[in-house]
Amino acid sequence: MADRHLALVLHDVAPETWPDYAEFVARVDDLARTHGPIPITWLVVPDFHHRSDCRLDDTFLDRMHGRLAAGDELALHGCYHSDDAPPPRTPRDWFMRRFYTWEGEFYALDEHQAADRLDKGIALFRSQAWPLTGFVAPAWLMSEGTRRALAKRDFAYTSDPQHLYTLPDFTPLEAPGLVWSARSAWRRGMSRLVNETQRWRSRQAPLLRLGLHPVDMRHASVREYWLTTLERLLVAGRRPITKRDWIARQHHRESQAA
Numbered sequence: 001m002a003d004r005h006l007a008l009v010l011h012d013v014a015p016e017t018w019p020d021y022a023e024f025v026a027r028v029d030d031l032a033r034t035h036g037p038i039p040i041t042w043l044v045v046p047d048f049h050h051r052s053d054c055r056l057d058d059t060f061l062d063r064m065h066g067r068l069a070a071g072d073e074l075a076l077h078g079c080y081h082s083d084d085a086p087p088p089r090t091p092r093d094w095f096m097r098r099f100y101t102w103e104g105e106f107y108a109l110d111e112h113q114a115a116d117r118l119d120k121g122i123a124l125f126r127s128q129a130w131p132l133t134g135f136v137a138p139a140w141l142m143s144e145g146t147r148r149a150l151a152k153r154d155f156a157y158t159s160d161p162q163h164l165y166t167l168p169d170f171t172p173l174e175a176p177g178l179v180w181s182a183r184s185a186w187r188r189g190m191s192r193l194v195n196e197t198q199r200w201r202s203r204q205a206p207l208l209r210l211g212l213h214p215v216d217m218r219h220a221s222v223r224e225y226w227l228t229t230l231e232r233l234l235v236a237g238r239r240p241i242t243k244r245d246w247i248a249r250q251h252h253r254e255s256q257a258a
């Protein structure tokens with residue numbers, strides 16, 4: 001297990017969702033007292049659903065500054081996290097944008113629109129002097145225009161459910177993830193099974209990502225699943241790392257091999 005890592009990733013981080021995460025994060029910090037530092041990657045949404053602007057909440061900003069200072073990572077996760085593009089016109093688009101998710105903010109944007117939203121997010125990070133290396137699209141959905149806009153900006157990585165991609169070239173690195181669909185009882189039942197299978201299959205993977213959502217925190221069974229899984233992985237010898245630091249290690253290894 002010497003070189004196997006785990007990344008604890010909190011999605012949809014905004015002033016509005018902090019109350020969901022507060023207790024869970026306190027318990028992760030408790031675990032860290034026993035197991036050593038557990039850095040978290042926080043996927044920050046600059047203005048969640050146009051109603052939770054990070055810049056207007058000093059307590060939230062202070063909290064993020066504190067986490068960063070303690071070794072956590074802040075990454076950019078969309079701009080509004082809502083798909084407010086014109087309605088879908090094809091069955092495939094309808095499936096992706098209405099049935100699969102309403103949150104695919106970057107699914108239908110052209111390059112110009114995507115660039116505008118990326119730049120709004122970059123401006124938030126700059127205004128707070130937060131380092132920025134990662135962009136994760138809401139629901140991991142990215143249009144071609146988004147990919148082009150992303151490649152022209154100064155990001156080190158992006159991701160989807162199975163991979164991290166180094167930027168600007170989109171080189172894929174295997175990095176399986178566990179994620180719950182906690183919206184309904186049957187989805188939660190399925191998720192436990194799917195995640196346990198994935199955890200077993202991924203036991204040799206160099207990086208395993210735990211992708212948590214605010215809705216997970218509203219179900220005690222899902223919250224406990226995450227805490228138990230995190231502790232089991234730590235006990236098994238996986239070392240916690242931010243996505244930023246894991247990507248930096250890959251670059252370092254490549255340059256040593258060259």
Ligand SMILES: [Zn+2]
Pocket residue numbers: 011012077081137138139
């Ligand atoms: Zn999200």
